[in-house]
Amino acid sequence: MSNFTYYTPTKVIFGRGTENQIGELVTAQHCKKVLIHYGGGSVKRSGLLERIGASLDAAGIAHIELGGVVPNPRLSKVYEGIDLCRKEGVDFLLAVGGGSVIDSAKAIGYGMCMDGDVWDLYDHKAKAASCLPVGVVLTIAASGSEMSDSSVITKDEGGIKRGYNDDLCRPVFAVMNPELTMTLPDYQTACGCVDILMHTMERYFTSGDKLEITDSLAEGLMRTVIANSKILRDDPHNYDARAEVMWAGSLSHNGLTGCGNSANDFASHRLEHEMGGMFDVAHGAGLAAVWGSWARYVLADCLPRFVRFARNVMNVEPGATDEETALRGIEAMEDFYRFMKMPTNMRELGIDPTDEQMRTMAHMCALATGGHVGSAKVLGEADMLAIYNMAK
Amino acid sequence: MSNFTYYTPTKVIFGRGTENQIGELVTAQHCKKVLIHYGGGSVKRSGLLERIGASLDAAGIAHIELGGVVPNPRLSKVYEGIDLCRKEGVDFLLAVGGGSVIDSAKAIGYGMCMDGDVWDLYDHKAKAASCLPVGVVLTIAASGSEMSDSSVITKDEGGIKRGYNDDLCRPVFAVMNPELTMTLPDYQTACGCVDILMHTMERYFTSGDKLEITDSLAEGLMRTVIANSKILRDDPHNYDARAEVMWAGSLSHNGLTGCGNSANDFASHRLEHEMGGMFDVAHGAGLAAVWGSWARYVLADCLPRFVRFARNVMNVEPGATDEETALRGIEAMEDFYRFMKMPTNMRELGIDPTDEQMRTMAHMCALATGGHVGSAKVLGEADMLAIYNMAK
Numbered sequence: 052m053s054n055f056t057y058y059t060p061t062k063v064i065f066g067r068g069t070e071n072q073i074g075e076l077v078t079a080q081h082c083k084k085v086l087i088h089y090g091g092g093s094v095k096r097s098g099l100l101e102r103i104g105a106s107l108d109a110a111g112i113a114h115i116e117l118g119g120v121v122p123n124p125r126l127s128k129v130y131e132g133i134d135l136c137r138k139e140g141v142d143f144l145l146a147v148g149g150g151s152v153i154d155s156a157k158a159i160g161y162g163m164c165m166d167g168d169v170w171d172l173y174d175h176k177a178k179a180a181s182c183l184p185v186g187v188v189l190t191i192a193a194s195g196s197e198m199s200d201s202s203v204i205t206k207d208e209g210g211i212k213r214g215y216n217d218d219l220c221r222p223v224f225a226v227m228n229p230e231l232t233m234t235l236p237d238y239q240t241a242c243g244c245v246d247i248l249m250h251t252m253e254r255y256f257t258s259g260d261k262l263e264i265t266d267s268l269a270e271g272l273m274r275t276v277i278a279n280s281k282i283l284r285d286d287p288h289n290y291d292a293r294a295e296v297m298w299a300g301s302l303s304h305n306g307l308t309g310c311g312n313s314a315n316d317f318a319s320h321r322l323e324h325e326m327g328g329m330f331d332v333a334h335g336a337g338l339a340a341v342w343g344s345w346a347r348y349v350l351a352d353c354l355p356r357f358v359r360f361a362r363n364v365m366n367v368e369p370g371a372t373d374e375e376t377a378l379r380g381i382e383a384m385e386d387f388y389r390f391m392k393m394p395t396n397m398r399e400l401g402i403d404p405t406d407e408q409m410r411t412m413a414h415m416c417a418l419a420t421g422g423h424v425g426s427a428k429v430l431g432e433a434d435m436l437a438i439y440n441m442a443k
Numbered sequence: 444m445s446n447f448t449y450y451t452p453t454k455v456i457f458g459r460g461t462e463n464q465i466g467e468l469v470t471a472q473h474c475k476k477v478l479i480h481y482g483g484g485s486v487k488r489s490g491l492l493e494r495i496g497a498s499l500d501a502a503g504i505a506h507i508e509l510g511g512v513v514p515n516p517r518l519s520k521v522y523e524g525i526d527l528c529r530k531e532g533v534d535f536l537l538a539v540g541g542g543s544v545i546d547s548a549k550a551i552g553y554g555m556c557m558d559g560d561v562w563d564l565y566d567h568k569a570k571a572a573s574c575l576p577v578g579v580v581l582t583i584a585a586s587g588s589e590m591s592d593s594s595v596i597t598k599d600e601g602g603i604k605r606g607y608n609d610d611l612c613r614p615v616f617a618v619m620n621p622e623l624t625m626t627l628p629d630y631q632t633a634c635g636c637v638d639i640l641m642h643t644m645e646r647y648f649t650s651g652d653k654l655e656i657t658d659s660l661a662e663g664l665m666r667t668v669i670a671n672s673k674i675l676r677d678d679p680h681n682y683d684a685r686a687e688v689m690w691a692g693s694l695s696h697n698g699l700t701g702c703g704n705s706a707n708d709f710a711s712h713r714l715e716h717e718m719g720g721m722f723d724v725a726h727g728a729g730l731a732a733v734w735g736s737w738a739r740y741v742l743a744d745c746l747p748r749f750v751r752f753a754r755n756v757m758n759v760e761p762g763a764t765d766e767e768t769a770l771r772g773i774e775a776m777e778d779f780y781r782f783m784k785m786p787t788n789m790r791e792l793g794i795d796p797t798d799e800q801m802r803t804m805a806h807m808c809a810l811a812t813g814g815h816v817g818s819a820k821v822l823g824e825a826d827m828l829a830i831y832n833m834a835k
Contacts, residue, residue, distance in 0.1 A: 052686050054458025059451055065702070066446025263671070264687050264694070267663030275656040294444050295656050298702065302656070307699075310457070310690065 052260045052311045059305045061198045062224040065298065069226045070188050073103050073145070074110030076224050080184055082143035085114040086136055088156045089147045090121065094190060099231065103147065103188060115139055120148065122334070123205045123212060123327050124155040126170055132159035133169065136183075144185045146222075149243075150194025150203075150334070156185050157202035157220040173204050173213040182219040190231045192297040193243030193335060195250050195304025197225035205328055212328035213419060225301070229293035240287060241391040242335025244280035244296060248273055249338045250303040253320060255360065256346075256427040258353050259313025269308040270363045272299050277364075277387055284391060318425035319345050322438060325412035325419075330402045339393040340400040344441035346381045349428035350374070356427070357381070396442050409439040444652045444703045451697045453590045454616040457690065459682075461618045462580050465495050465537070466502030468616050472576055474535035477506040478528050480548045481539045482513065486582060491623065495539060495580060507531055512540065514726070515597045515604060515719050516547040518562055524551035525561065528575075536577045538614075541635075542586025542595075542726070548577050549594035549612040565596050565605040574611040582623045584689040585635030585727060587642050587696025589617035597720055604720035605811060617693065621685035632679060633783040634727025636672035636688060640665055641730045642695040645712060647752065648738075648819040650745050651705025661700040662755045664691050669756075669779055676783060710817035711737050714830060717804035717811075722794045731785040732792040736833035738773045741820035742766070748819070749773070788834050801831040 064072055077085060085107060087100065094100050100116070107114045117132055135141070136159060146156035160183035162169035171177035187197040196202070200221050203214040232240070251269050276299045282292040302308065309315055322345065323337040332340075350357055354373055361367045361380025365387075370376040385395045394400040404412065416424065417432035424430050430438070456464055469477060477499060479492065486492050492508070499506045509524055527533070528551060538548035552575035554561035563569035579589040588594070592613050595606040624632070643661050668691045674684040694700065701707055714737065715729040724732075742749055746765055753759045753772025762768040777787045786792040796804065808816070809824035816822050822830070 052458075052683050054461065055455075057455040057457065060454075062452075063447075063449040065449065066444075069446065262683075262687060262690060264664060264667040264691050267667055268660050271659030271663045272656060275659055279655070291444050291654075294703070295654060298654060299656050311686065 052262050053313045055310050057306050057310055058218055059198055059221070059307070061222045061305070063198070063227060063301065064224060065227045067228060067230060069228050070099065070102055070231070071106050073186075073188065073226065074106035074112060076186060076226070077107065077112050077143055077145070078110045080143060080186070080223060082184065083113065084139065084141050085112055085143045085145050086132065086139075086141045086159070087114055087116045087145050087147055088120065088132065088152055088159070089116070089118045090152050091118070093234070094147050097234065099147065099188070099190070103145070115141065120152045120155045122151050123331055124151040126204050126206045129155055129158040129162060129169060129204060133162040136163055142183065144183055145188065146185060147188045147190065149189065149191025150196040153185070153187055153194065153196040153222070154202040154204060157182065157196070158204050159183070160185050160220060170206060172215045179215075179217050179219050182217070185220060185222045187222045187225040188231070189225060189227045189297070191235060191239065191243055192232055192293070192300040193246040195247070195300050197222055197227070198301045198305035201304070203324070210328040210331070211415070212324045214324070227297055227301070229290055229297050232293050232297060233288050235287075237284065237287065238333070238392070240283055241280070241393050242333045243300065244276060244283070244391060245335035245339045245388065245393055247276050247296065247300045247303045249319060249342065251308045253317045254309035254312060254315050256316050256349070256353055256356050257312050257314055258356075258427055260311070262311030265308060265310045265312065266359075272302060272308060273364045275299055280391060314426035316426045318427070318430055321416055321420055321424045322435060325416045326397075326402070328415070329404070329408065329412060332400055332402060336394055336400055339388045339395060340397050341438065341442045343381060343385045343395050344438050348434065348438050348441060349425070350377055350381070352428035398443065404439070404443075409436060412439060444654050445705045447702050449698050449702055450610055451590055451613070451699070453614045453697070455590070455619060455693065456616060457619045459620060459622060461620050462491065462494055462623070463498050465578075465580065465618065466498035466504060468578060468618070469499065469504050469535055469537070470502045472535060472578070472615060474576065475505065476531065476533045477504055477535045477537050478524065478531075478533045478551070479506055479508045479537050479539055480512065480524065480544055480551070481508070481510045482544050483510070485626070486539050489626065491539065491580070491582070495537070507533065512544045512547045514543050515723055516543040518596050518598045521547055521550040521554060521561060521596060525554040528555055534575065536575055537580065538577060539580045539582065541581065541583025542588045545577070545579055545586065545588040545614070546594040546596060549574065549588070550596050551575070552577050552612060562598060564607045571607075571609050571611050574609070577612060577614045579614045579617040580623070581617060581619045581689070583627060583631065583635055584624055584685070584692040585638040587639070587692050589614055589619070590693045590697035593696070595716070602720040602723070603807070604716045606716070619689055619693070621682055621689050624685050624689060625680050627679075629676070629679065630725070630784070632675055633672070633785050634725045635692065636668060636675070636783060637727035637731045637780065637785055639668050639688065639692040639695045641711060641734065643700045645709045646701035646704060646707050648708050648741075648745055648748050649704045649706055650748075650819055652703070654703030657700060657702045657704065658751075664694060664700060665756045667691055672783055706818035708818045710819070710822055713808055713812055713816045714827060717808045718789075718794070720807070721796070721800065721804060724792055724794060728786055728792055731780045731787060732789050733830065733834045735773055735777045735787050736830050740826065740830050740833060741817070742769055742773070744820035790835065796831070796835075801828060804831060
């Protein structure tokens with residue numbers, strides 16, 4: 052069991068009607084002018100932005116808006132936000148949306164506190180010294196960005212998707228009303244469920260030591276997400292299931308499910324980043340498309356964990372050998388993905404990269420990770436390419 | 444499932460040698476003068492205070508000491524601390540110890556930020572507006588006070604033991620090195636394990652709605668604590684088991700295991716407070732002595748939870764009826780207490796209150812709780828007395 056740091060300062064306000072507390076929450080931050088950052092028009096059409104504006108008005112807090120954040124959020128929008136916030140004297144960023152909007156707000160927050168180019172952080176050429184406070188009204192359960200230290204931005208030219216992790220960007224509060232996720236398209240709900248599972252699996256599949264308590268929390272979380280995702284496929288308005296998945300999404304990526312492990316894996320995420328950058332696929336679907344291939348590729352190096360996963364999470368009948376049991380666990384997860392109408396390879400994801408494109412993705416992934424990624428099995432560029440080929 | 448707030452800002456630094464980071468941790472708080480607050484001489488004899496002092500010296504931070512905190516920490520020591528800190532211009536409180544020392548430091552922190560008597564908070568006649576920052580070097584896994592919002596102090600005259608809960612007192616950091624708990628007497632280790640279990644059980648046994656994810660986390664935590672407590676009984680120097688119990692202690696009382704439940708119970712804690720105040724018993728042992736009686740008394744009002752507990756935590760064979768299964772779960776927990784050499788009634792705890800003393804405890808408990816306590820079953824003064832009588 053390894054030493055660890057656990058730091059989750061985000062105040063979570065969870066449940067029905069909680070978005071009406073925005074005014075008092077921002078007041079407690081002693082901030083004067085808010086940028087309301089969002090994506091498409093759905094948060095306008097649903098009346099959510101209006102309710103948030105009314106809550107801020109009632110608290111006497113000025114606010115402006117910047118919408119138009121897209122999935123795989125763009126650096127150009129971040130620059131636009133920084134310019135606007137500087138001009139308007141914004142001192143608080145309120146992200147109303149899911150991971151893309153939150154990550155874009157975090158990037159604006161970093162950019163507001165540095166003289167140089169904010170992309171230097173994502174390009175790992177600079178380190179942040181500060182970040183404007185970010186608050187969240189969550190409308191998509193998926194990224195865990197509402198409590199996490201991570202932010203992922205895509206540079207418009209070349210579709211380069213890069214992440215930057217720092218405690219400075221952890222949101223000061225996150226308002227989570229499960230009702231706000233009820234109108235999501237089924238595909239997006241399913242993508243979110245995959246992303247949530249993956250955030251725990253990326254921490255669970257490691258070859259090193261673990262804390263038993265961390266494993267038991269992680270397994271309980273994964274079982275809960277799978278059971279409630281299935282409920283949501285047929286009953287998307289089920290409040291309790293929405294609540295289970297939403298809270299699991301935050302716990303899955305705030306650090307809790309990795310305490311005491313020697314290293315995280317996150318190879319599936321890094322492999323997906325290149326697919327997302329090149330083909331602009333939905334993040335959760337991209338993860339589902341690559342995970343099974345990754346799992347089979349690394350299985351032999353991490354067999355005890357895969358056996359435990361098969362038994363404690365996927366609840367499969369044991370096979371004749373550990374390897375057979377482990378494979379049954381992987382197949383059970385892929386069956387779950389199919390049940391959720393998620394892809395289990397790139398073809399099903401709707402992309403068909405050429406050999407040249409796959410070599411480029413593997414090369415970009417290796418460049419972005421200093422040549423190696425993963426902990427269940429350390430992967431070099433040739434391994435990455437092999438997994439892309441398996442996932443075709 | 445009920446609305447909830449989850450707020451755990453404490454930065455946890457966990458693992459071997461982490462106490463040597465104290466200097467940089469206090470530096471990050473921009474504080475200049477530290478009160479090192481502790482209990483008996485063991486932290487001096489072990490060299491821990493010296494290592495902490497050296498770390499502060501290296502960071503150029505001034506420090507003074509105040510030891511002598513006793514279990515069921517006294518208000519008189521809190522007053523002494525407030526006077527000393529005012530005189531010396533202390534701006535940071537470093538608790539080196541377990542729950543008693545941390546709670547005493549929190550009380551000093553409140554007292555430093557108010558004009559009136561700090562006891563008014565514990566007597567629920569006033570509300571805190573602020574608290575000096577508190578940091579922790581944990582040496583006993585038990586109270587969870589290193590991440591919690593709670594502080595319990597005993598007034599010297601009359602042995603009145605009262606708690607005050609406020610987010611303001613949540614420690615800014617908690618340094619947790621499991622090695623520091625290895626030299627604890629077995630009795631104190633066992634008391635700690637009971638206290639940790641009870642902090643989750645007080646949240647688990649409620650009659651209202653719950654989140655499934657919260658239940659599965661709570662059950663995983665309880666199973667882990669029981670399994671590792673047993674290891675520690677015979678192998679107190681087992682690092683991994685110490686680590687499991689220590690981290691469980693924090694998670695058990697930081698709010699995580701109660702998210703989404705309609706109310707906490709905490710009747711066993713309140714009943715024990717009066718025993719602790721009157722007879723100065725060890726908190727964990729007092730909880731063990733009263734829990735089985737409380738459980739049998741409230742069983743009929745909270746049967747489904749007790750059945751689930753029997754099955755998912757205590758792993759008992761189902762009985763012919765739900766009530767029989769539930770009783771087997773209670774008996775299995777009492778068997779565990781006995782295995783840990785903990786009492787399951789007041790006699791085994793070594794106290795023998797008169798009828799008059801029990802009436803006084805029930806009356807004091809009712810006074811302290813506004814007449815009623817509990818959520819699994821709401822208990823009035825007559826119920827409290829009945830449970831004390833059962834626990835005799």
